[in-house]
Amino acid sequence: MKMKKTILLLTATLLLHTAFAQSEKCATAKAWTLLKTKDANAQARMEQMEEFTKNYHAQNPVLNYKVNNTANASRSQRSVIMIPVVVHVIYHNEQLGVGANISDAQIHSQIDALNADFRLLNADSIPTSHPFWNYSADCMIQFCLAKQEPNGNPTNGIVRINSSVTSFSEQDFFDDVMKFTSTGGDDNWNPEHYLNFWTFRIDATSGMLGKSSFPSNLATNPELDGVICRFDAFGTTGPLRPANTLGRTMTHEVGHWFNLKHIWGDDDGATQNLACDLGECDGSDGVDDTPNQCERNYGCPSFPNNPYNDCGSDENGDMYMDYMDYTDDPCMVMFTFGQAERMQAALAGPRAEIRNSNGCQMSTGVADIYADKNIEVSPNPSSGNFNIRFKQGTGEMISKLSVSNSLGMTVANIELDNSDNYQLNLSNQPSGIYFLQAVEKGKTISKKLILN
Ligand SMILES: [Zn+2]
Numbered sequence: 001m002k003m004k005k006t007i008l009l010l011t012a013t014l015l016l017h018t019a020f021a022q023s024e025k026c027a028t029a030k031a032w033t034l035l036k037t038k039d040a041n042a043q044a045r046m047e048q049m050e051e052f053t054k055n056y057h058a059q060n061p062v063l064n065y066k067v068n069n070t071a072n073a074s075r076s077q078r079s080v081i082m083i084p085v086v087v088h089v090i091y092h093n094e095q096l097g098v099g100a101n102i103s104d105a106q107i108h109s110q111i112d113a114l115n116a117d118f119r120l121l122n123a124d125s126i127p128t129s130h131p132f133w134n135y136s137a138d139c140m141i142q143f144c145l146a147k148q149e150p151n152g153n154p155t156n157g158i159v160r161i162n163s164s165v166t167s168f169s170e171q172d173f174f175d176d177v178m179k180f181t182s183t184g185g186d187d188n189w190n191p192e193h194y195l196n197f198w199t200f201r202i203d204a205t206s207g208m209l210g211k212s213s214f215p216s217n218l219a220t221n222p223e224l225d226g227v228i229c230r231f232d233a234f235g236t237t238g239p240l241r242p243a244n245t246l247g248r249t250m251t252h253e254v255g256h257w258f259n260l261k262h263i264w265g266d267d268d269g270a271t272q273n274l275a276c277d278l279g280e281c282d283g284s285d286g287v288d289d290t291p292n293q294c295e296r297n298y299g300c301p302s303f304p305n306n307p308y309n310d311c312g313s314d315e316n317g318d319m320y321m322d323y324m325d326y327t328d329d330p331c332m333v334m335f336t337f338g339q340a341e342r343m344q345a346a347l348a349g350p351r352a353e354i355r356n357s358n359g360c361q362m363s364t365g366v367a368d369i370y371a372d373k374n375i376e377v378s379p380n381p382s383s384g385n386f387n388i389r390f391k392q393g394t395g396e397m398i399s400k401l402s403v404s405n406s407l408g409m410t411v412a413n414i415e416l417d418n419s420d421n422y423q424l425n426l427s428n429q430p431s432g433i434y435f436l437q438a439v440e441k442g443k444t445i446s447k448k449l450i451l452n
Pocket of ligand 1: 026029256262
């Protein structure tokens with residue numbers, strides 16, 4: 001009796017494995033494992049980030065979703081954070097809107113999808129009657145296509161590169177080849193002020209969809225920061241793969257960019273076989289309100305999936321509809337409050353500087369983006385005399401102080417005396433916009449001056 005049952009179970013398991021023999025979709029976790037072998041401090045940085053996140057949660061308790069029960073509870077307590085995005089479209093000799101040279105409409109549709117998903121405005125969110133509805137969060141994060149470049153010039157947030165690379169291999173995908181101009185891609189924009197996306201063609205043999213960097217590597221590897229995605233899993237319109245038509249590859253990857261882990265905790269145990277092996281309940285995604293899940297889910301399961309599974313979850317089973325699982329686009333529809341708060345921790349930590357970015361604001365044609373909190377100018381606007389004040393003791397770090405007009409021509413050089421206070425008289429200049437430029441520790445910071 002027992003034997004027969006075992007054989008039946010084995011057959012069922014084998015069938016299951018055949019039916020769900022799926023390739024890895026997201027390279028983030030594997031790339032992280034590879035990074036740890038090359039960068040001895042990567043693990044320590046990640047642990048430090050976990051510690052920071054833990055402390056952040058202690059000081060900013062996760063909203064009690066079980067009591068408050070609605071997504072609106074988070075809306076009232078957080079303000080929306082805008083994230084400027086630049087999309088680097090890497091293609092090879094294709095016309096605009098053809099193949100990897102994806103249309104502006106396809107790019108806009110991806111931004112729209114992110115804005116819906118991160119604000120719980122997605123039309124396909126689970127119904128309020130669903131047992132997991134109380135966990136569904138408005139993450140209070142929105143995205144814009146950049147309106148100004150790091151130097152202040154206007155942009156539509158899209159950079160198109162006609163590359164010599166026809167198609168990137170899966171190895172290129174792991175090696176971040178598309179992130180560098182020198183290897184047929186495009187260098188990222190200042191990752192402290194922009195979220196960089198790259199779209200491109202990957203070899204037809206690869207099932208990889210996307211990959212993201214983690215915030216704990218921003219300071220050490222700024223040039224690698226951002227999210228890569230094959231062009232046919234990007235956006236909600238255009239030549240898309242059948243299971244990836246709702247832009248959720250990017251929702252998932254941007255989740256990683258904000259430090260989210262896979263919902264099953266990336267504990268693959270002895271085998272990556274979708275069965276609950278020894279050790280697969282040990283890993284965690286560092287989030288309290290996602291049920292402990294032993295394996296990833298593919299396709300489109302029906303609810304409840306794996307109720308009372310080996311990790312001791314309850315009758316609701318896996319939260320397979322979470323964006324950080326591996327289900328098809330139409331079946332992943334939510335982030336939890338715990339995930340939303342984990343993202344807020346990243347935005348209070350390594351990603352905090354992006355909150356000061358001007359990337360989402362219309363360019364005024366002037367570079368004010370590196371304006372530093374260390375300089376104050378008053379009055380501004382002025383009819384001629386400006387008082388320049390550096391934060392106490394920082395004036396001596398300035399090695400050059402000059403003023404240029406809107407054409408970039410220097411109109412004044414200010415003699416430095418290591419003090420924190422300077423006077424500037426521009427009354428001999430025509431009225432208009434000028435830039436005060438200060439070289440501080442080798443970095444030029446600039447401040448817009450308005451002369452009436
Ligand atoms: Zn992933």
